Amino acid sequence: MYQKDPSPKTYRHRDGCRELMEWLTLLGLWSDPLLKITGDRLKLKFLVHSVYITFKNIIPLNMESKNYDRIATEKRWKKFWEKEKIFQFSEKSKAPLYVVDTPPPYVSADHLHAGHIMSYAQAEFIVRYQRMRGFNVFYPMGFDDNGLPTERFVEKKYKIDKSKITKSEFIKICLQETEQGAQTYKKLWDDLGISVDWTKTYSTISPLATKVSQWSFLDLHKKGALYRNEAPVLWCPSCRTAIAQADLEDKKEDAKINSIYFSSHGTKLTIATTRPELLSACVALYVNPTDTRYKHLIGKNALVPLFDYEVPIRASEKVDSAFGTGLMMVCTWGDKEDLEKWQTDKLQTRAVLREDGRLNELGIAYRGLKIYEARKKIISDLQRKGYLIKQEDISHTLNVHERCGTPVEFILSKQWFIKIADLQKTWLAYGKKLHWYPETKRQDYELWVNSLQWDWCISRQRYYGVPFPVWYCEHCLEPILAHEKMLPVNPAEVKPPLSSCPKCGHKKFVPENDVMDTWATSSVTPFIIRELVRDKQIKKKLFPATLRPNAFEIIRTWDFYSIVKSHYHFQSVPFRDVMISGHGLDEHGRKISKRLGNYIPSEKLLEEYGADAIRYWATGAMLGQNLRFNIQEVKKGRKTTIKLWNVGRLILMNLGDFKFKEVSRHLECADIWILQEFNQTLTKVTHAFDAYAYAKAKDEIDQFFWSKFTDYYLEFIKYRLSGDDAISQQAARYTLTTVFLGIIKMYAPILPFITEELYQLIYKKNERAKSLHLSQWPSVIEIHTDQDVSDFTQAIAAIDEIRKYKSERAMPLGSELAKYKLTTKVDVDKYGEFIRNAARVKILR
């Protein structure tokens, strides 16, 4: 392929090199195994098949490299931070508090990827920033390890049949698995440089979290926010547990809508249904009272096909005469409408579904069949007996359980509920009190609150979770609650605090076997985290938290339920700010998933590009928006760390006898310019970070560092650094070191490793803070001068012009021009000397 290119070509030290090497090897031109491509230079020229190849940067393997050693650096500072307890919360500090209520991740994930990295790195940028702003940051980490996700994960991983294993054995495996999961996460956070205080951790199954969750239960009960009721609840037949509205997800499905007829006094009544398997649960037919076709039948009965029993025909204005046949079948219970009618009209109950999703004895001939099997058989029987009029294909959306994708059903059962449905105004008011970042996400919250229909069912018929602190009287089923001082308590192992039932006097009790919804525990994290501190005074101040960072899909669960609990317990918001992040997507914008395999495992990413580079990519997300994985951005992050490293080297090589505390009074135009630019950038970056806009902060720092500091300023002062004007040199050194310290401080929240390395190498001797991450956020630099350089852009334009002139004539930029006539308008008296020196021109006209 190279032969085809007739023009001389320069191969740069990029991806093409390997290809070129292989090609040269094939031609027998590349045979010296001691040669390797690295960052240092050596010029070789080949003439092959009339292709010139200028191939540089080849050095023997044994030559020492001055390249940035990322791996060693990251390891070094990780160790240092841990050993010196840099991120440990101080109970003694008088600084104002900044409390982060971090989402405890589900540890039931064995495939960590860029998405996980992104969601946690983003909160981290803020934490490091606030720490440098002088806040006493409280940054604990929790792990959400109980509940359905974990159970399903364990079931799948070990292919467990829960009917063949005891509850305690199962829980034991869950505990083991979650411990392992926590370790996996901890390692990733450590490698990423997440500045969590690892002395402050909790797990949602721990005695502490159990205690707080159970206390919450007792307190809610005391405050009348809790009740136990037998009612049709949302039920997942696959997980065999009650679930909450928030656990639902939409799923599109192709289905058949079946027209079948009921007969009533000789009339054939055609109804359409997608769920014929619920025929034996039919309790009524409904028509619109104004519908002339059926008016005369209201109050009469209709005969259910196949099952031969009669149901009443009733009227309801909610029935749309124009929809379908204008007849609606109500079952117990196929959907929400059924539930409503059943409740308001006190209809009979014919619950045909069992907890395992099979039909019970009401299904008669279909008893024991699964929903889909029953549907198939009933359709074929209806057809055979002539009840089926027609079948049409439709595509509809149904509610499935988000954890397993199974369509949900309604099943009659006794559950604990927290009152939320009638308090929409209260929840909306809390939503208004919180600061949402971005502001638009408040709407997501409000939309959810407005769509609330049922109270929050918090009991789950599962094994692995926080137990209810409750027993029941065996005789009258009166619930007996634990005393607060008994917590945490497992009612299966402990006796209730009463010896006899206060209602009926019986002395035998049974423990509650259900466990709490996983959100019932995670919604109390604002109360859990403060329990990690001993000092009572500080404990008080840790609530409400300052920041709640989380992704948008748990606004309706974690955020909402936390608000509910915080309201009932303390009439307070649980946190001040909510920072909503998006998801990490793959490079094509698809969700990252194990099934698609569209991701690079996090360990591999870290190994190949380093923590700083990946964090750099993660900073690119706009608040509340998804972020595509972009390897180019990661590479740019790596380039930025290397560039910083090289600037550091330049500084170290040019420090001479520079005294850091000396402020120069002899600043030159370029110095003043860069200092002013720095101050402007700093202001913008600070504002951006304050508003949680880390992406914008990064853009501003990048622009200053790359386009102003390295591309211009460093080039502007090279002649002064190596020149013999001591005063000018001193001013350059002062400006250089001062601005660079500001730069690494601004980059510190995003690129913690390289910045710490540079701080320790260059500045530590003269600074008080033992880590850059404990140092103060930079403040605006005072500029000691009377000079006005507001027109300095002229000088830059002039230099650009000269650079362009040289570039167009294929001249080296470093070559000196004897004379040059500027077309750019510039104050030559003011900037002439500077331009001649910086752009290497002898005479400027």
Next chain:
RNA sequence: GGGUGAUUAGCUCAGUUGGUAGAGUGUCUCGUUUACACCGAGAAGGUCGUAGGUUCGAAUCCUACAUCACCCACCA
């Protein structure tokens, strides 16, 4: 059906209160011997989803539509 967000250079995305289109990356040309080839300079690239409207002037404000994503509802 209702809602929210997105639609800007080949790709990934910025664009603050309406004033002649921006960055990174990729492409092309050229340069480079002491901070850095994990570099530097330069060039090419867009009627800002479509159609209307407001305005002296619209990527930006309004209306409709299209496509995509997510949320909610419907599911007789």
